[in-house]
Amino acid sequence: MSSSDDFQVLAQRLRSCRICRDEPRFGGPLPHEPRPIVQGSRTARLCIASQAPGTRAHASGVPFSDRSGSRLRDWLDLDEAAFYDPARVAIVPMGSCFPGQDSKGGDLPPRRECAQAWRQPLLAALPQLELILLIGQYAQAWHLGDDFRDGLTSTVARWRDILAAPQHPRILPLPHPSWRNNGWLRKNPWFEAELLPVLRAQVRTMLARDDKEHAA
Numbered sequence: 001m002s003s004s005d006d007f008q009v010l011a012q013r014l015r016s017c018r019i020c021r022d023e024p025r026f027g028g029p030l031p032h033e034p035r036p037i038v039q040g041s042r043t044a045r046l047c048i049a050s051q052a053p054g055t056r057a058h059a060s061g062v063p064f065s066d067r068s069g070s071r072l073r074d075w076l077d078l079d080e081a082a083f084y085d086p087a088r089v090a091i092v093p094m095g096s097c098f099p100g101q102d103s104k105g106g107d108l109p110p111r112r113e114c115a116q117a118w119r120q121p122l123l124a125a126l127p128q129l130e131l132i133l134l135i136g137q138y139a140q141a142w143h144l145g146d147d148f149r150d151g152l153t154s155t156v157a158r159w160r161d162i163l164a165a166p167q168h169p170r171i172l173p174l175p176h177p178s179w180r181n182n183g184w185l186r187k188n189p190w191f192e193a194e195l196l197p198v199l200r201a202q203v204r205t206m207l208a209r210d211d212k213e214h215a216a
Helices: 007-015 055-060 067-076 112-124 137-147 151-157 159-164 179-187 190-215
Strands: 046-049 089-091 131-135 170-174
Touching: 007 112, 046 137, 067 179, 067 190, 131 137, 131 190, 137 151, 137 170, 151 159, 151 170, 151 190, 159 170, 170 190
Parallel strands: 046 089, 046 131, 131 170
Antiparallel strands: none
């Protein structure tokens, strides 16, 4: 695959991918039929680097089609039309398929085969990205590398420095919007009080730039 490949061509290839079921490299095969889910286009300015589809997304084929998605859209101050507009928003999870659940009913980690095979080409096919949101520890570990040194809470707490770092596209770490993280949000009120207003302002600025360019 070439970095010049069109995003839609890559996405179509990804949707036919069966690596985690037929050629697993990290543990046993995926225990169900893969259903890779990805969204985007070469004009997208915002990328949501999420974890992996959950059970509802796996059933519907629509990313974040659950309460986590409702919370994430509230964090971004986006309605569904804007959130699901691939010309504006790319959704590129660390694992494109639902990974299954553990014995306690929690989602398993994203399949590592997916990021190894697809992540770099997909991101390279998004040349207009301005901001990547790193949702959860797996996205943060992959994108930040050694800078993901003290876990999720410490990383999100350093959000100002990470956002201001001289890199393009810029990156911003977030916790997962799962309702399982209600306790985390209560313990870290600075997230909603300080980070979210900046995030919403960044998103508004990008969308306003899109509107201006489309009207020109």
